[in-house]
Amino acid sequence: MVSYAAHDLIEFLAVIPENSVGLVSPQTLNIDKPIQLQSGTTLESHELVYETYGTLNSDGSNAVLICHALSGDHHAAGYHSQDEKKPGWWDTAIGPGKAIDTNKFFVVCPNNLGGCKGSTGPASINKATGEPYGRDFPLVTVKDWVQSQAQLADALHIQQWAAVVGGSLGGMQVLQWAIDLPERLRHAVIIAAAPKLSAQNIAFNEVARQAIMTDPDYMEGFYLKHGKIPRRGLMLARMLGHITYLSDDLMRDKFGRDLRVKKFNYNYDVEFQVESYLRYQGQSFVDRFDANTYLLMTKALDYFDPASDYEDDLGKAVSRAQADFFVASFTSDWRFSPERSREIVKALMKAKKNVSYFEIEGTQGHDAFLLDIPRYLLLLKSYMNRISM
Amino acid sequence: MVSYAAHDLIEFLAVIPENSVGLVSPQTLNIDKPIQLQSGTTLESHELVYETYGTLNSDGSNAVLICHALSGDHHAAGYHSQDEKKPGWWDTAIGPGKAIDTNKFFVVCPNNLGGCKGSTGPASINKATGEPYGRDFPLVTVKDWVQSQAQLADALHIQQWAAVVGGSLGGMQVLQWAIDLPERLRHAVIIAAAPKLSAQNIAFNEVARQAIMTDPDYMEGFYLKHGKIPRRGLMLARMLGHITYLSDDLMRDKFGRDLRVKKFNYNYDVEFQVESYLRYQGQSFVDRFDANTYLLMTKALDYFDPASDYEDDLGKAVSRAQADFFVASFTSDWRFSPERSREIVKALMKAKKNVSYFEIEGTQGHDAFLLDIPRYLLLLKSYMNRISM
Numbered sequence: 095m096v097s098y099a100a101h102d103l104i105e106f107l108a109v110i111p112e113n114s115v116g117l118v119s120p121q122t123l124n125i126d127k128p129i130q131l132q133s134g135t136t137l138e139s140h141e142l143v144y145e146t147y148g149t150l151n152s153d154g155s156n157a158v159l160i161c162h163a164l165s166g167d168h169h170a171a172g173y174h175s176q177d178e179k180k181p182g183w184w185d186t187a188i189g190p191g192k193a194i195d196t197n198k199f200f201v202v203c204p205n206n207l208g209g210c211k212g213s214t215g216p217a218s219i220n221k222a223t224g225e226p227y228g229r230d231f232p233l234v235t236v237k238d239w240v241q242s243q244a245q246l247a248d249a250l251h252i253q254q255w256a257a258v259v260g261g262s263l264g265g266m267q268v269l270q271w272a273i274d275l276p277e278r279l280r281h282a283v284i285i286a287a288a289p290k291l292s293a294q295n296i297a298f299n300e301v302a303r304q305a306i307m308t309d310p311d312y313m314e315g316f317y318l319k320h321g322k323i324p325r326r327g328l329m330l331a332r333m334l335g336h337i338t339y340l341s342d343d344l345m346r347d348k349f350g351r352d353l354r355v356k357k358f359n360y361n362y363d364v365e366f367q368v369e370s371y372l373r374y375q376g377q378s379f380v381d382r383f384d385a386n387t388y389l390l391m392t393k394a395l396d397y398f399d400p401a402s403d404y405e406d407d408l409g410k411a412v413s414r415a416q417a418d419f420f421v422a423s424f425t426s427d428w429r430f431s432p433e434r435s436r437e438i439v440k441a442l443m444k445a446k447k448n449v450s451y452f453e454i455e456g457t458q459g460h461d462a463f464l465l466d467i468p469r470y471l472l473l474l475k476s477y478m479n480r481i482s483m
Numbered sequence: 484m485v486s487y488a489a490h491d492l493i494e495f496l497a498v499i500p501e502n503s504v505g506l507v508s509p510q511t512l513n514i515d516k517p518i519q520l521q522s523g524t525t526l527e528s529h530e531l532v533y534e535t536y537g538t539l540n541s542d543g544s545n546a547v548l549i550c551h552a553l554s555g556d557h558h559a560a561g562y563h564s565q566d567e568k569k570p571g572w573w574d575t576a577i578g579p580g581k582a583i584d585t586n587k588f589f590v591v592c593p594n595n596l597g598g599c600k601g602s603t604g605p606a607s608i609n610k611a612t613g614e615p616y617g618r619d620f621p622l623v624t625v626k627d628w629v630q631s632q633a634q635l636a637d638a639l640h641i642q643q644w645a646a647v648v649g650g651s652l653g654g655m656q657v658l659q660w661a662i663d664l665p666e667r668l669r670h671a672v673i674i675a676a677a678p679k680l681s682a683q684n685i686a687f688n689e690v691a692r693q694a695i696m697t698d699p700d701y702m703e704g705f706y707l708k709h710g711k712i713p714r715r716g717l718m719l720a721r722m723l724g725h726i727t728y729l730s731d732d733l734m735r736d737k738f739g740r741d742l743r744v745k746k747f748n749y750n751y752d753v754e755f756q757v758e759s760y761l762r763y764q765g766q767s768f769v770d771r772f773d774a775n776t777y778l779l780m781t782k783a784l785d786y787f788d789p790a791s792d793y794e795d796d797l798g799k800a801v802s803r804a805q806a807d808f809f810v811a812s813f814t815s816d817w818r819f820s821p822e823r824s825r826e827i828v829k830a831l832m833k834a835k836k837n838v839s840y841f842e843i844e845g846t847q848g849h850d851a852f853l854l855d856i857p858r859y860l861l862l863l864k865s866y867m868n869r870i871s872m
Contacts, residue, residue: 131645133749233749293734293757294726299720300758300805304765307751308715310699326697330690330719337686345682360522360622362696362778366785368682369689376693389751396755397747399740 110173114181115147115189115196117174120212125245129207131398135232137235142246143212144204146303147188148196150250155483156253157321158194159243159279160184160203161260161267164335164391165383167211170203171196186466198483199256207242208234208390216386217318229265229315233390236263236270236398243267244275256481261463262430263391266398269438272415273400281481282417283474286427286463288434289441290399290406295429298338299392302331306385315386328385329376336375341426341459401441408441419446420477422470424462425455450477499562503570504536504578504585507561509601510598514634518596521786524621531635532601533557533593536577537585539639544872546641547583548655548668549631552648553724553780554772556600559592560585575855582864586870588645596631597779599621605775606707611789618704622779622850625652625659625787629815632656633664645870646670647806650852651819652780655787658827661804662789668872671806672863675816675852677823678797678830679788687727688781691720695774705777717774718765725764730815790830797830800809807837811850811859814844839866 095308110116126139144206146395150157150348162183171188173181187193188201205213208231216231247255258271258279259290265287272282291299306312309327313320340348349368364370423435432453442449454470456462462470499505515528534557539546548561551572560577562570576582577590594602597620605620612619638645647660647668654676661671680688695701696745698716702709729737737755753759793800809833812824821842843859845851851859 133747229751277612290740292731293738293740293755294731296740296755297722297726297734297757297761299718300755300761301726303751304720304722304762305694308719330694330697331688332692333690334723338691342681342682342683345686349682351679351682351685358522360782362618362692362782366682366685366689368686372686372689374692393751483749 098341110176113189114185115172117147117176118147118169118174118182119143120168120174122212122247123243123246123251127245129238129241129245131232131238132235133232137207137214137232140207140242141188141212141218142204142207142214142242143200143291144180145170146170146174146203147201148199149224149482150200150252151483154252155254155256156199157247157250157255158199158201159247159258159271160188160194160201161239161243161258162203162206162263163260163262163264164395165379165388167209167212167241168203168205168213171201184464187471187474193471194259194478195475199478202246202250202252204243206234206239208387208394210384210387215384216315216390217384226316226318228318228386230392231371231386233393233397235394236246236266236400237274239267239394240270240274243271244278247278255279256483257283259285259477261285262287262400262460263395265417265463269412270398270400272417272419273411276414276416279417281420281477282415283420283475283477284435284438285422286424286430286435286460287438288430289401289437290467291396291432296396299396302334303389303392304456305330305334306389312385317385323380324385325380328380328383328388331388332383333372333376335352336372338429339461340460341428341457343426343457344459347457353378408437409444412441412447413445415442415445420450420452420474422452422454422463422473424458424460424470425453426457427460427462429460499565502578502580504573506565507534507536507558507571508792509534509557509563510634511601512638514631516634516640518627518634520621520627520632522621523626524839526596529595529596529603529631530601531596531603531631533591533635534559534561534571535816536560536590537588539589539641540872543641544643544645545588546636546639546644547590548636548644548647548660548756549577549583549590549819549869550628550632550647550653551592551595552631552649552653552782555653555778556598557592557594557602558600560590573853575853576860576863582860584864585646588867591635591639591641592750593632593635595623595628597776597783599773599776604773605704605779606773615680615705615707617707617775620775620779622782622786624783625655625789626663628656629659629663630782630794633667634662636667642667644668645673645872646867648672648674649676650674651676651849652784652787655734655784658801659787659789661806662800663805665803665805668669668806670806670809670866672809672866673824673827674811674863675813675819675824675849676827677819678790678826680785681823686786687723688785691723692760692778692781693725694719695778701774706774712769712796713774714769715736717772721768721772721778722761722765728848728850730817730846732815732846733848736846784850797826798833801830802834804831804836805833809839809863811841811843811852811862813847813859814842815846816849816851818849
């Protein structure tokens with residue numbers, strides 16, 4: 095009996111690896127300062143839920159802000175409980191001895207305003223009505239997020255981030271930080287991003303939005319009030335998203351034309367493995383994400399265009415920046431291809447900024463920025479390690 | 484008064500250009516011979532609607548079969564009436580003096596079995612029930628279409644096609660013709676096709692299918708019986724399709740990030756021109772296409788894999804062919820990229836077939852095969868003109 099118990103204990107302790115930040119708990123900040131949104135609406139107050147890893151040093155010079163992407167949240171690293179099956183979404187990069195080393199840095203990751211994991215968003219209760227905001231929640235932009243994240247920095251007594259870091263939509267927030275609040279960050283780490291969406295990017299977002307908004311259970315955006323969820327639409331949006339996150343090559347390596355059973359059914363049940371994968375991804379997403387937040391995030395992506403405030407000249411926009419830049423892209427990423435990252439790099443070079451740029455080879459597609467790709471994480475680690483405090 | 488009438492007459496006559504096949508009428512063939520489908524089902528009889536342009540010569544050696552793609556039909560060229568706003572879908576290529584010259588060739592284009600423009604398909608009445616087949620209509624494959632088109636050839640007393648010609652899914656039918664009935668065609672013209680779908684291709688089809696099948700108005704496929712149409716699902720499927728038909732570059736040139744009005748709405752109404760374009764394409768498609776046919780066509784695409792009958796060796800599959808081959812692809816086509824066409828060309832070369840291969844430069848994407856691209860049409864014309872009778 096004793097031997098079984100010991101074995102169970104080992105299994106139990108083995109859940110959390112040694113280079114993890116370990117058990118973490120989200121915190122909530124109520125920001126009472128009004129925030130004037132780009133849309134013209136003012137939010138009198140809002141809440142941000144966030145996590146921190148590591149310890150803030152005495153002069154507050156070792157703080158790193160992590161900005162999340164479309165379906166991300168504040169839970170970037172570690173585990174909420176011993177039972178949690180998977181760690182936070184960027185546990186590959188954040189932890190003791192990892193690329194973003196929590197022995198060195200105090201890492202802060204908030205759930206963005208408009209999110210659905212605890213920060214004020216469309217699923218929150220609108221004090222004016224006593225019901226969830228639903229579609230009454232104002233659209234927010236990347237610029238708005240930078241303001242909101244700056245309010246979080248104020249509350250945490252962080253005058254200047256050692257680095258602001260993000261991939262995809264997260265990387266767009268980093269670029270906006272460097273332009274809007276140049277004196278508040280020393281390093282900008284922009285991964286798998288673009289200076290603005292292409293027409294094709296917007297088109298994919300529009301199909302996702304139409305999938306959600308034409309779902310009869312969307313109820314004009316007030317589905318929560320009616321006890322419904324636009325499951326079909328959100329599922330389709332996620333399935334479509336997944337296609338754009340993976341490269342054609344990776345899909346071929348992962349699924350090819352493999353069938354679930356050995357022969358064709360000649361009906362519309364799942365036949366190919368890739369169908370099974372997509373349906374599973376779509377269905378499981380519905381249980382953990384709010385459709386109105388999904389819509390809001392796609393609009394924030396569409397609206398993002400920092401050059402538009404500077405006569406459509408990105409070079410002029412980034413000339414305000416004081417940070418040094420790390421920019422990385424992935425060769426097989428067709429959502430935000432290396433070409434798009436190079437647009438950012440060219441603008442930075444034109445503005446005579448310090449910029450390190452890396453194109454990472456591989457077949458992983460856009461999702462690469464989240465994955466355990468040694469060369470990529472080594473480059474990131476080496477850059478982060480050189481940051482002085 | 485007289486002068487107005489003369490002016491009106493000129494306007495009226497000006498509708499149909501001189502190099503058009505002019506006014507055309509579809510014909511219907513009732514095929515009483517049973518067809519054994521790959522799924523195992525036997526159709527005792529079926530109807531095909533088709534159009535012909537030009538005149539069959541005395542020895543029947545100048546007949547050309549045109550195979551249509553996913554949303555195509557039998558109306559490939561000319562006008563059904565003086566009032567018809569647009570000619571048939573491949574009027575750029577078919578007509579007197581055009582690439583497929585109707586002064587030389589007798590051109591035949593059927594609507595495929597399973598279609599929705601007059602040939603027997605899911606919207607046809609099932610004699611067994613007196614109601615539309617709906618989802619009871621058997622799934623058909625590219626091989627089945629070749630059998631059905633051969634029955635049409637028999638009825639028209641065409642022993643051997645001078646050429647079988649098609650783009651996209653049409654090109655796949657051409658390849659299958661060359662393998663399955665090698666003695667019945669002298670030339671195979673395969674444009675913007677692939678030897679089988681990639682996992683990514685299947686994934687896009689699966690999202691389109693889920694959009695249709697999760698629409699509450701789909702009614703398990705029996706929507707016609709219930710007086711409904713899964714409009715939302717079919718609209719989404721078409722919007723998504725359109726993204727894959729256009730290249731990223733073309734979308735940028737055509738729409739960029741242009742707005743319908745000068746500033747952002749900060750709501751979910753149409754803002755970008757590309758959104759407006761996609762919604763229009765989606766909505767107008769719903770009025771002219773049957774959702775069950777769309778589903779069936781996507782499955783025919785997914786199933787297509789002629790090498791699978793030959794130990795997955797495409798070279799072995801095409802070694803049966805007796806035709807000469809013209810293969811063309813478009814550099815900006817990311818649905819069926821030049822790489823996919825080159826797979827076909829390599830297999831043909833390995834099997835020592837005569838093959839002419841062309842990659843056409845341009846930004847038009849997959850849709851290029853339907854467009855008036857001078858270099859492409861000149862290459863096609865020059866090949867077709869060399870066909871001896």
